[in-house]
Amino acid sequence: MRTLSRMLVLAVCLVLAAAGAAAAADTIKVGAILAVTGPAAFLGAPEAKTLEMLAAETNAAGGIKGMKVELLIKDSGGDAEKALSLAKQLVEEEKVFAVLGPSTSGESMKIKQYLEDNATLLISCAAAEAITTPVLKWVFKTPQNDANAVRWIFADLKKKGLTKVGVLNSNTGFGKAGRGQLEKLAPEFGIEIVIAEEYDKAAVDLDDVVTKLKAKDVQAVVNWSIEPAQSKVPVSVRKLGWNVPVYQSHGFGNIKYAEACGVASNGVLFPAGRLLVADVLPDANPQKALLVKYKKDYEAFAKEAASTFGGHAYDAYTLLAKAIEVGGADKENARTALENLKGFIGTAGIFNFSPTDHNGLGMDAFEMLTVDANGKDCKFVLAK
Amino acid sequence: MSPEILLQFCVAGVTYGVVYGVVAIGFTIIYNTTGIINFAQGEFLMLGAMTAVSLHRHLPLPLAIAGAVAATMAVGALIEVLFIRWLHRPSVLRMIMITIGVSILVREAALHVWDEKSHALPHFTGDAVSALALGGAKISPQALWVVGVCGVMVLALSAFFRATRLGRQMRACALNRDAARLCGINARNMVTFSFVLSAGMGALAGCVVSPITYVQYDSGTGLAIKGFTAAILGGLGSTAGAAAGGLVLGLLESFSVWALPAAYKDAVAIAIMLGVLFVRPSGILGSAEAARLREH
Numbered sequence: 001m002r003t004l005s006r007m008l009v010l011a012v013c014l015v016l017a018a019a020g021a022a023a024a025a026d027t028i029k030v031g032a033i034l035a036v037t038g039p040a041a042f043l044g045a046p047e048a049k050t051l052e053m054l055a056a057e058t059n060a061a062g063g064i065k066g067m068k069v070e071l072l073i074k075d076s077g078g079d080a081e082k083a084l085s086l087a088k089q090l091v092e093e094e095k096v097f098a099v100l101g102p103s104t105s106g107e108s109m110k111i112k113q114y115l116e117d118n119a120t121l122l123i124s125c126a127a128a129e130a131i132t133t134p135v136l137k138w139v140f141k142t143p144q145n146d147a148n149a150v151r152w153i154f155a156d157l158k159k160k161g162l163t164k165v166g167v168l169n170s171n172t173g174f175g176k177a178g179r180g181q182l183e184k185l186a187p188e189f190g191i192e193i194v195i196a197e198e199y200d201k202a203a204v205d206l207d208d209v210v211t212k213l214k215a216k217d218v219q220a221v222v223n224w225s226i227e228p229a230q231s232k233v234p235v236s237v238r239k240l241g242w243n244v245p246v247y248q249s250h251g252f253g254n255i256k257y258a259e260a261c262g263v264a265s266n267g268v269l270f271p272a273g274r275l276l277v278a279d280v281l282p283d284a285n286p287q288k289a290l291l292v293k294y295k296k297d298y299e300a301f302a303k304e305a306a307s308t309f310g311g312h313a314y315d316a317y318t319l320l321a322k323a324i325e326v327g328g329a330d331k332e333n334a335r336t337a338l339e340n341l342k343g344f345i346g347t348a349g350i351f352n353f354s355p356t357d358h359n360g361l362g363m364d365a366f367e368m369l370t371v372d373a374n375g376k377d378c379k380f381v382l383a384k
Numbered sequence: 385m386s387p388e389i390l391l392q393f394c395v396a397g398v399t400y401g402v403v404y405g406v407v408a409i410g411f412t413i414i415y416n417t418t419g420i421i422n423f424a425q426g427e428f429l430m431l432g433a434m435t436a437v438s439l440h441r442h443l444p445l446p447l448a449i450a451g452a453v454a455a456t457m458a459v460g461a462l463i464e465v466l467f468i469r470w471l472h473r474p475s476v477l478r479m480i481m482i483t484i485g486v487s488i489l490v491r492e493a494a495l496h497v498w499d500e501k502s503h504a505l506p507h508f509t510g511d512a513v514s515a516l517a518l519g520g521a522k523i524s525p526q527a528l529w530v531v532g533v534c535g536v537m538v539l540a541l542s543a544f545f546r547a548t549r550l551g552r553q554m555r556a557c558a559l560n561r562d563a564a565r566l567c568g569i570n571a572r573n574m575v576t577f578s579f580v581l582s583a584g585m586g587a588l589a590g591c592v593v594s595p596i597t598y599v600q601y602d603s604g605t606g607l608a609i610k611g612f613t614a615a616i617l618g619g620l621g622s623t624a625g626a627a628a629g630g631l632v633l634g635l636l637e638s639f640s641v642w643a644l645p646a647a648y649k650d651a652v653a654i655a656i657m658l659g660v661l662f663v664r665p666s667g668i669l670g671s672a673e674a675a676r677l678r679e680h
Contacts, residue, residue, distance in 0.1 A: 038602070041500035171647060198647040202606055204597035207396040208641040208649075215389045228502045228598060238513040240392070240522050256501065260598065262512035 028067045028097050028329055030055075030320065031074065031090035033111070034125075034313075035103040038077035039201050039227045040172075042254050043103040046310035047125055048073050049302040051100065054317045064324050076102060080173075083107035084114060091118050097324075097331065100316045101125050103309070104226065106173025112139045121335055123320055125312040127226075127250065128177035132358040138335060140358045142315035143308075144273065144348055144365045146174075146224075149250045150181045152271035152366050154189035156383075157220055160245070166218035167196040168209065168233060170225035175201070178224030178249055194218050201227045210236035220244050226251030231260035238264040245269060250366070253308030258371045258378040266373040269383055271366040273348045275311045276380040290345055311347030319344065319351065388520025393638045395518065399527040399596070400610075401634020402534045406589040407611025408618060408626035409538065410582040415620055416558035417571075417578040420479040424463065424487035425586060426608030427494075432456045432587025433599040434494060437503040445505065453587045459490075460583025464576045487604065494601040502600040505591060512595075526595050533592045537585060538627050545623070554578065558621075613657040 032051055035044030055071040058064060072094055076083040083102045090096045091114075098121035102108050105128035115122040116136045124131050124141035127149075131141045157165065167182055169175035179196060186193050195216045197209050210233065213221060221244055223233040234246045248270040252258070255276075258265040274281055278291035294314055298306040319338060327337030339358070344351040349365025370383040407425055414422040436452035443451065467482050474482075507514070507526050515522035545551040556564040557574045565571050590599065597603070610633065618629025633653060640652040 037495060037500045045500055197645060200647075200650055202603070203649075204593075204603075204606070205396070205400060207399075208393060208638045209646045211389060211392045211396065212641055212646065215386070228600070231598075235512045239515045239524050241515060260502065260504070264513045 026067060027070045028064065028324065029070045029072065029094055030098055030100065030317075031072045031087075031094060031096035032100040032313075033074050033076050033083050033086050033090070033102045033107070034100075035078035035107070036073070036075040038079065040078035040104045042228065042256065042307070043125070043226065043309040044075070044078070044101075046254075046298075046302065046304075046307050047101065047103055047313035048075075050298060050310040050313040051317055053297065053301040054314065058321065064321050065328070067324075067329060072096065076107060078104055078107070080104075080107045080110035084111050087111040087114050091115070091120050096120065097329070098123065098320055098334075100313065100320065104173055105131060105177055108141070109173055112136060115139060119331060121320070121323075121331065121338070123316040125309070125316055126174065128174060129181065129359075130177055135356060135358050140319070140338060140353070140360075142312045142319065142346065142348055142351075142359075144250060144271075144361050145359055146178050146249070147181045147185065148361075148363050148366060149271045150178070150185050151189075151363065152368055153222060153247045153269075154185060154191050156247075156269065156368055157191060157245075158189050162219040162245070163190060164192050164194050164217070164219045166213035166216060166221050167193050168206075168213070168221065168223040168225070169196070169198050170201045170203075170227055170229060171198050172201050172226065174226045174249075174251060175224050182222060182224065199229065201225070201229060203229045203232070206232045206236045207240070210240060210242075214240055214242050218244065220247060222247045224249045224251070228257065228260060231257050231265075234261045234264040234268050250308065255305045255307070255378060255380065258373070258380070261371075261373075261378075263373050265371040265378050268371045270369055272369050272380075273308050273311060273365060274367055275306065275308050275347045276369060277367065277382055280382065286350065287345055287347070291347060294347055308347070315346035315348055315351070318346065386520070389642075391519050391521035393642055394635065395521050395523050395527065397635035397638030398631065399530055399634070400637065401614075401631035402531050403589060403593050403597075403607070403630070404610045404614040404633050405627040405630025406534045406537065406585060407607055408614035408630050409541065409623055410586045411611060411615040412621060412623055412626045413541075413578050413582045413585075415615075417554060417575050418468070418479070420476060420483065421612065421620075422579075422582065423480065423483040423608060424490060424604075425582065425611060426604030426606070427487050427490040428456055428460065428583045428586030428604075429590030429593075429607055430494060430599055430601065430604040431459060431490065431583075432590035433505065433594040434498050434503065434601070435587070436505055436591045437594070437599070438498070440505060445508070448505075449588070449591045452591060453584050456587035457580045457584040460579040460581075461576055463583075464579040468579075469572060469576065487608070491602055491604065498601060500601065502598040502603075503594070504598045505594045507595045508592075524596070526592075530589075530592050530596070534589060537588060538623070541581075541585070542623060550577070610653055613653050616657055616660050 034047045036048045055069045058069050074086040100123050105126040108124040108126040108131045116138050122139045127143040127146050129145040129147045169179040199209050246268050250272050252270040253272045275291050278295050281288045295306045323334040323338035327333035339353050342352045349361045351360035353360040368383040369380050372379050372381045410425045432452050435455050436448045439448035439451045508529050509525040515524050553569045554574050557571050561571050614629035614633045615626050618625025
């Protein structure tokens with residue numbers, strides 16, 4: 001009798017467990033670590049809104065292969081230590097299928113080894129090439145490589161016949177990685193970096209650093225930063241009555257940064273994906289339809305202008321969805337599917353992944369853009 | 385280094401120095417009446433500027449700033465009444481914990497009331513790139529506004545402490561609270577008033593600097609550290625010392641950028657603060673004797 005009741009209990013347990021497993025198969029948990037607040041909020045906030053919008057869209061359409069997406073967005077405030085503890089929480093407690101983000105390069109570098117060790121997909125929304133070089137099995141990223149951004153800027157300088165540049169960067173992972181690439185690639189293009197200075201990411205004013213650059217008589221200023229402080233570079237340069245070209249990194253891709261510079265933004269040059277100029281692209285461009293749709297959807301959903309950063313989250317989400325669609329709800333299979341994905345159209349460019357390339361974007365993912373602040377509003381346009 | 389470049393560094397240093405000085409004076413006013421360091425001082429600047437940005441959507445600039453200053457003063461009074469007033473002879477440590485707690489509270493509230501983005505008032509005259517030539521250096525009209533408004537504020541404050549009855553009562557409380565009470569001065573109200581005054585000054589300074597520095601919910605902390613350094617440098621408790629400490633700190637920071645890699649700029653401020661605390665805790669203009677007496 002006793003054995004029978006024990007067996008009954010066991011049977012009930014088994015049935016319940018099976019039911020539980022079936023319920024779990026109906027949803028797929030996706031974690032996201034984003035700098036929704038703090039100094040990198042210009043990145044994290046649009047990324048969070050983009051993911052919310054996409055998850056709602058997926059679920060309204062019946063999910064990915066019938067599985068609903070349960071999105072868990074965690075705010076790291078741009079802090080690498082916090083990002084790591086959030087990653088542990090997502091992987092160990094929530095047992096997520098994959099992690100999207102983090103927003104910044106510093107955070108991504110901090111957590112990538114942890115995801116690798118725990119065999120969970122990480123699709124970073126940060127730009128530094130070092131995130132996917134050397135390639136880690138489980139780590140991917142969606143923004144264009146900073147090395148390619150540097151090549152675009154140096155090629156433009158060379159075209160203009162300018163060789164002596166002053167470099168500025170903020171003291172964050174993105175800024176430091178960019179400066180490293182600038183210093184590494186300068187000799188290749190015959191460019192001399194006369195002076196390189198680093199400033200605090202929360203700097204209130206940059207007149208003094210820019211004065212130092214001006215005293216060195218450089219022919220152009222290249223600034224690498226992703227925080228609001230980058231808007232102060234063109235302002236200081238123009239205020240000091242200095243007429244050299246100002247180049248920004250692809251971290252300038254939010255119209256708010258240009259607006260914060262006011263008239264000083266006029267003529268600032270930076271390499272960026274095509275999202276910011278989607279409306280003026282030729283119709284034959286394979287990205288155009290997607291870019292215009294994302295821009296329209298995002299602007300209706302978030303009631304603010306779309307930025308390239310939200311686009312990086314869009315790419316991370318749609319790539320993951322595609323990987324699950326192809327590989328199914330198995331971590332290993334989805335990872336392999338992602339690694340072999342070719343010709344996938346995203347906001348940053350056309351992704352062609354391979355076992356040796358977990359970024360999948362080439363030089364053609366960029367255009368050189370500039371700011372037109374002659375009218376009432378600032379706008380991004382293609383540089384001539 | 386050419387004289388123009390030298391002058392340009394001076395202009396940059398004086399512009400921030402004046403702001404540090406005003407934050408330092410805010411610390412000083414509250415320190416004098418209560419003996420505590422109000423670590424929420426930087427939040428007053430942030431609140432003032434953020435409120436002004438919001439009000440400016442509906443009101444002309446001078447009215448928006450006046451409204452923001454008044455609102456921040458009210459917040460200052462509220463903080464004192466809610467968190468400080470009812471404490472009976474609290475320890476210094478407890479007061480520090482409370483003001484740090486208040487600063488976090490204000491910051492988080494600001495994040496919810498506004499957002500995570502940086503904001504700025506428009507430049508009072510001209511725009512972001514307009515500059516006046518001063519010798520060979522360029523100075524933005526907004527920097528002149530900052531120096532002018534903060535300078536007038538310091539002078540007005542000094543006149544207020546010397547010439548008005550309320551100012552003299554506050555000074556009496558600062559010198560000896562018990563004796564002031566025996567003379568019929570309501571010391572508690574003086575403490576509330578010191579918070580109001582300090583909040584108002586901070587808010588006005590925040591409004592004037594926001595076109596240059598921008599402001600977001602967490603910009604108070606950095607300013608508070610710099611202002612505290614300036615206050616220590618000038619000798620805690622001395623208004624003139626605080627103003628001078630701010631200018632010295634601003635200039636030192638600016639010239640440190642010329643001499644050292646710019647990355648060390650903030651380290652310079654912290655190094656100065658530690659150096660002063662180790663070598664001359666009474667500050668450069670403060671009297672060592674007064675500092676000793678205050679401890680008893």
